[in-house]
Amino acid sequence: MEDLILNKIIETSNNNITVIDSEGIIVHSNPEHWVNYGMKPGTYKGTSIYDLEKEGLLAPSIGAIVLNEKIKKTILQHTKTDRVIMSTGYPVFDEKEELLFVVSYSHDQTEILELQQQYEKMERKVKGYQTEVEELREKEFEQNGIIARSSAAQHILKTIYNISKTDATVLLLGPSGVGKSTFARILHSHSNRKKEQFIEVNCSTIPEGLFESEIFGYETGAFTGANKQGSEGLIEQADGGTLFLDEIGELPLSMQAKLLKVLQEKKIKRLGGKKERTINFRLVTATNQDLEKMVQEGRFRLDLYYRLNVIPLQIPSLEERKEDISYLVQDCLQKFNSAYNVKKRIHPSTYDVFTNYNWPGNIRELENLMERLILTIEDEVIYPTHLPANFNTFQTNSSFSLDNIEQPLKVTNNLKEILENTEIQIILKALKKCKTTYEMATYLGISQPTVIYKLKKYKNKLDHS
Numbered sequence: 001m002e003d004l005i006l007n008k009i010i011e012t013s014n015n016n017i018t019v020i021d022s023e024g025i026i027v028h029s030n031p032e033h034w035v036n037y038g039m040k041p042g043t044y045k046g047t048s049i050y051d052l053e054k055e056g057l058l059a060p061s062i063g064a065i066v067l068n069e070k071i072k073k074t075i076l077q078h079t080k081t082d083r084v085i086m087s088t089g090y091p092v093f094d095e096k097e098e099l100l101f102v103v104s105y106s107h108d109q110t111e112i113l114e115l116q117q118q119y120e121k122m123e124r125k126v127k128g129y130q131t132e133v134e135e136l137r138e139k140e141f142e143q144n145g146i147i148a149r150s151s152a153a154q155h156i157l158k159t160i161y162n163i164s165k166t167d168a169t170v171l172l173l174g175p176s177g178v179g180k181s182t183f184a185r186i187l188h189s190h191s192n193r194k195k196e197q198f199i200e201v202n203c204s205t206i207p208e209g210l211f212e213s214e215i216f217g218y219e220t221g222a223f224t225g226a227n228k229q230g231s232e233g234l235i236e237q238a239d240g241g242t243l244f245l246d247e248i249g250e251l252p253l254s255m256q257a258k259l260l261k262v263l264q265e266k267k268i269k270r271l272g273g274k275k276e277r278t279i280n281f282r283l284v285t286a287t288n289q290d291l292e293k294m295v296q297e298g299r300f301r302l303d304l305y306y307r308l309n310v311i312p313l314q315i316p317s318l319e320e321r322k323e324d325i326s327y328l329v330q331d332c333l334q335k336f337n338s339a340y341n342v343k344k345r346i347h348p349s350t351y352d353v354f355t356n357y358n359w360p361g362n363i364r365e366l367e368n369l370m371e372r373l374i375l376t377i378e379d380e381v382i383y384p385t386h387l388p389a390n391f392n393t394f395q396t397n398s399s400f401s402l403d404n405i406e407q408p409l410k411v412t413n414n415l416k417e418i419l420e421n422t423e424i425q426i427i428l429k430a431l432k433k434c435k436t437t438y439e440m441a442t443y444l445g446i447s448q449p450t451v452i453y454k455l456k457k458y459k460n461k462l463d464h465s
């Protein structure tokens, strides 16, 4: 009876179960199990697994392995029929620790492995496409004169690309000339609204008295000097597209309240008009001011600040993306050489000075300087001596010398220690001179991730220096 039950369990199991005795003779097995090995179905009771192994049918036999090693083992078998079988064998001992028999479970893994291989292939393909898309995007940006080689700028571009398809309100933050307007335009040109208008309003340039009529438009005879037919405001012009309010920190408090109302109701009323018009626009704003501080000082409405600050994006200064400087310089060189029909070149030492300079006016300052140099320098090559006086202090910083090390090196004969000590001294020097890890990377002539790695590696020693 017990045998019958055991046989039934073995026959109906999802796994193929084989039992062999201590001599390697098959005691029980699923008849179908052997088909995977290119054999006819059958119990093969009484057959030696060593004989089957010799015939090359089991390659190798899990039973033989467990009989030999006397421990649980799992192996993958590649059969003559091109199947991959995973077999796990368990040794069964009597109370005297004598091996009685081996029970093995086998499962055909061929389909799973094939699926896994297909999945890995697909994953590689998707990764390949992703890289291609990123490269194409990079090329497209560069063709449009957008330089973003540094990881900081790349990160912003990726974020902008990811949020471009949504309608979320974006607040671009950062000092003057970093590219806030440029990024706002990129956001629009990659959005679903790209075929509609991108309306840019600089809040600091519209006189307070004209603000309302400019932004909301006006109806016939709204005020003296107004156009007879009335006029559509900038918000109306942005209908379906993007409204970009630059220098939003300059918006007068009275206008802040009106803008908030438009954002809440998505409706506008022209000056002197009664009719309300529903407007659908995406709002992007930018500022180089500290809006939170302005809120605390009562110069900016908190409720409007919350409305604008849905996705805040801090655009890095040029100092934080030094890797971009030489590309921007080359880009300007090409642009202005061709615009002014000249063939100016930049001496490598000038690039060094440019990289070490802090560029308070960011990309705009770099562009202006390049244009001025190309127009005013008579020599074909631009040397550091051609640069304005404020670049002087950055000329001496451009080279690093071991002679400048301030702290004495620890006396040791161990070369590894000497090298590490020297490296720590150099990093200390860079830490004193530079404000950011990007700056340190340029200063030391290594990548920014390497700077991070080294700072982590020597953290304890640097903390105690």
Ligand SMILES: Nc1ncnc2c1ncn2[C@@H]1O[C@H](COP(=O)(O)OP(=O)(O)OP(=O)(O)O)[C@@H](O)[C@H]1O
Pocket: 145, 146, 147, 148, 174, 175, 176, 177, 178, 179, 180, 181, 182, 183, 246, 288, 328, 363, 364, 367
């Ligand atoms: N990634 C970039 N690659 C090349 N040129 C750029 C890039 N970003 C900005 N510029 C150029 O730098 C100049 C300043 O950019 P932009 O006007 O967008 O800066 P901003 O932060 O909006 O300045 P502001 O705060 O003064 O309004 C522009 O001439 C623009 O074309």
